[in-house]
Amino acid sequence: MTTTASPARDDQDRTAAEVAWDIGSLVDGKGAAGVDELLDEAATRADALASYRGRLGELDVGRLAELMHELGHISELIGRAGSYAGLWFAVDTSDPPRGALMARTEERATAIGSELLFIDLEWAALSDEHVAPLLADDALGFCRHHLAAARRYRPHLLTEPVERVLADKAVTGSSAWARLFSELTSTIEVEVGSETMPLEEGLSRLASPDRDVREQSAAGVTAALAPGLRTRAFVFNTLLADKASEDRLRHYDGWLASRNLDNEASDESVDALVQAVVGRYDIPQRWYRLKAQLLGLDQLADFDRMASVAKSEDVFGWGHASELVLDAYRSFSPELADIARKFIDEHWIDAPMRPGKRPGAFCAYTVPSHHPYVLLNWTARRRDVLTLAHELGHGLHAYLARGQGVFHQSTPLTLAETASVFGETVTFGRLLAETEDPADRLALLAESLEGQIATVFRQIAMNRFEDAVHTDRRERGELSVERFGELWADAQVEMLGDSVEVTPGYRTWWSYVPHFIATPGYVYAYAYGQLLALSVYREYEERGTEFVPSYLELLSRGGSASPEELGQVVGVDLADPGFWVGGLAIVDAQLAAAEQAAKDAGRL
Ligand SMILES: [Zn+2]
8 A cells, every 4th residue: 555645745735625727817807708708709800701701712822821810819719718618617517507608609609600611611612723832831831731631521522512412311311320320229228137227337237346247237238239130230231331332432442541531540550550459469368368367267258358356445635646647747757747737736627526517537728828727526546646647648738739829739639649648658657666565556557458458459359340341341232130240259359369258149249339330430549549649658668868859849739730740750650560569568568567466466
């Protein structure tokens, strides 16, 4: 129990209950009236831009830069108003005036946004020849990537009448099928023993320490998935065919290309990620073999995977936790630690749990002319220490990227976790170093490994399933329920080897996953973001302090370039599987430490 602070230090420290943010400065201390003032100004300025309508193609680079600066100013005003309304609401969602302000702000922001929509549309319609010299001019440097990215779908756009027909028909086509699927799955009820519960709850019982409960819950889920299976398979088949024809019409090479374009990730970098992760499927297999031993089983079954193996009841005072996180950041970069301290000292964090407060944790970037905020629901558990480090990582990224301005502060999805997972990993190392008791070390490592496996390996196995069904539909036609089950089991067995028994009942569990239906291809993004951050961390481990300045430069670039260009800032190549293997080495090392801790704790 080395993780509790010395009482003397905790006594003089603030407790989490006192850690509340001050968001008044977003609106000059004027509260809701300040929100309306900002929106009034944004609306007036937006009205004034109406004179540009139909004339975007006539603007020289100077006038276009002027227009973009004005547009940036308007989005700052709206962002400030929206941030205040959203954050004020987040700390007490049960308070009607807060809900009303939030709704009013959203409505007014949407109205202003649609008034300005013509700028995006006219910009996208300009020819490449017209646009190239404009984008090359440094007067547009502050919004260059934004403007270029806004045109990335151009090669895949069809003529305007065709686009209009596709959009109209999607309402009764793909969108309607996706909605039917979610209506069907949301009514699924699971029976476990004499209890009836929603699917989510049935699935959550798989974490039970009691194997009988897990086995019964799994049987209940399988039984609940059986009715309507043919209908859900038909919906899936229809959407697979719909996507195949749309990809053909729009000239996308392969089923994943349009998703990669959304994520600004090259096909090569996604292939490299998948290849690297599949190449290290020994990691989940070793973990599940160790886990079987910890649970006293010869082999895990699929329903044992979520069972918790080790618990620790360590309690962390806010003072100790925040010092630990700051120390961790300082060990890496004093500059980052100093910024992180501002979050803590200058009331940029709202920590305590309160009735009506939004659950979970997040970082709000707000706007470049202000600073970010972090919301937590502090329960003084070890997990909370890592969450603090994680959200502060997002906060540091947002803070350092303020100089990019409103168009380039935020990163694309695939880079959004770079600083958060990095900070979490540094802090994890600190926590582990100060934890001597083998049972506590095992608990700490087990929790981290389960998270890595869920985020990296499981998502890639799901991506392999998606790849198989999209390919099968395109090459061989409609899939039977049995074929879906076969491909689902194949993808699982490929990842799990003989470390986990994939039971016959598990073969239908593809049939409730909403991502496959609503956002095809999406799941790899979780693995991409997590492993990218770990692989960048690996570079730091290998290169030491000389790496730090380039990393800070990467963060301060925000979203001003594509993920691959930003990777070059720290000297890595995202299209090289070797880069991604680096992050997996970190997970491998955690696994080795867990094996050792299990031995030391006498659990083997
Ligand atoms: Zn995050």
